[in-house]
Amino acid sequence: MRKIGYLGPRGTFSDQAALQYLGEEQAELVPCNTLEDVCRSVIEGICSEGILPIENLIEGSVNPVLDLLLETPQVTIQAEFMLPVAHYLLAPSERSLSEIKTVLSHPQALSQCRQYLANHLPQAILVPVESTALAAKRLVEEGGHGMAAIAPLASANRYGLAILDKNIQDQPHNCTRFVVIGTEPVPMKNDTYKTSLAVSAIDCPGALHSILKEFAWQGINLTRIESRPAKTYLGEYIFYIDLEGHRCQPEVAEVLQKLADESRGISILGSYPASRRLQGQEPEPSMATLQSLRSDIDLIDRQLVQLLGKRLKLVKRVGELEQQQGSVKEPSPPKEQQVQVAAIRQLAVQQGLSPDVVEKSYRLLLDYFVQI
Template sequence: MEVIKQPQGLEESVQGRRIGYLGPQETYSYQAALQYVAEGKAEFVPCNTLEDVCRSVLAGNCTEGILPIENLLEGSVNQVLDLLLENPRLTIQGEILLTISHCLLVSGGSQADIKTVLSHPQALGQCRQYLAKHLPQAKQVAVESTALAAQQVLEAGQVGLAAIAPLSAAQKYGLKVLAENIQDQPHNCTRFVVVGTEQVPWGKGSYKTSLAVTGLDRPGTLHSILKEFAWQGINLTRIESRPAKTFLGEYVFYIDLAGHRCQPEVAEALQRVAEQNRGLRIFGSYPACSQGPRLEQAPPEDTLPSLRLDIDLIDRQLIQLLGKRLRLAQRIGDSEKQREQQVLESVRLLASQQGLAPDVVEEMYRLLLNYSGQT
């Protein structure tokens, strides 16, 4: 099974290390665990469900757990997103990218005999086209893992029962391989995360931070979140929304970004997002996996026209923000006038932090405040 390059330091030996994964052996989670820590350098602990993986880590029975979080074909594993959100002590400490190649396994007989196909729901979804074309009449039954499907086919010993599982499961359970690489996309890949209870410190190399934001029920919530990261020049590598399961219309935004939460620009953006929204949950900052070689592209040139366009965009944004501030001040009324000195002190401090002349910024705000009082 091919593995896409892992960050350095994943195979360091740690005494007493116990890695929980969705069992039994030969699941894709098990394969990911073997790539995270070499065999013999940790004890691998099979768990019956993904919830059990999390419970084992939280109870201290495992030092780390392996969870599938995102697949190229089926998207995010919603159950894992829920588990991360529901368990604040869980922290993402690493990620693993694993190439997924599904096989159709039986204990005997031919493809024409198959009446039922067992597998994990994600695997069934990833082989949707193959099943529709070659086994349209077969019943699809979801089980907890791909390896468990293979194990159940072996134990049943029935012609007509098949499993979708990795090739290694066929070898372990002595099953016949009827077809290989049956997934809908030949370059299928699943991203796994490593969870523990300790934060990963900021060090050398590339990092990724995963988080969830519960926005306020108001227009422009997503735009206001994205704006904070854009202003700090932070690249978002993944963003999606899911219902918050509290009120109809309230959503949680799941975000992956390039950088560590301790980097100044990331920390500032996260603070701003936290201040402006209902809730912020940082799942963790961790070493980012390399996704293999990419075509090198020359960085964009800072030509005079492009710089002028950037300045024009900032000017428009400033005018929009000033207009919004004026309207808010008018709604507050006289109480805003009483807060004038506090506002001026605050903007002087902010100006100093951004390398601007505090006196100049204060004078600009005095004009703005005077104008607000006259309208």
């Protein structure tokens, strides 16, 4: 039977996430004390998989998890999914909010209820605890009269606590994205994939631009980009990037190789099936109105001309610099041109365009730019 490690004890959001992922019939759920322990249980083979919260709708990234994924190359992301996150204010028995002097919970939960706490419990001291369910459990064990916990409904039921208030999170539709980690990479099949990676950029002007342009060049859509300190010196960063595609897809593999060559280093955190929410995000073309499709086409036509304008400016700038440095470049030799044209034709095919028509247009434009 599969064993799934999660942040325990029973009754946490991570517990619910593990149940949503596999259910108790299909897996044994193994509660861990910390997120590091979840990771360790997978590395040491105690668990086949582990569940980690990675991103919240209100608070953004769960930074310790981003750090953990980077620090443990032995594990890879195998899946992702969203869990609705509703917070409850719990106490050992019914009491008024004015009696509450201390609120215990996981730091993420306390942050997700910041406005509620400021408005309804301004007198309370907030005490961070390793997990929401542990906060609920401590109420039962310590039973202090002025104590409350923020935790899921599952914790109220499991530990027999009174519900003082419900849905106290700052956004009604709060949710957290969880990832499943394991030791085996996910093979590419017929699915919609995402790849997560961390790139350590070289500290120079345009460093981020040169990373992003590789994706744009290959037409790869990014779903998230985020920077974290590299923890070497102030000002050096690691960029966490999520992209649409599997690391084995040729265009993704090409960009990853380029980044590996041109950056300080990259870590591939995993290629995994994209959650259904992401898959459903793109409206089907047939669902869009004819009018909005036509206006999208008009916009692309304008962007095409704007891009040509940008290219013109670059060509002129190159010309000026060559004049200044007295190093006017000879036209590319036929072989170099052939390589360039072949790449353009390949890109055309990848995009479902006629390579002949694209080559013709490209040559026409090249002739025009050469004359400038």
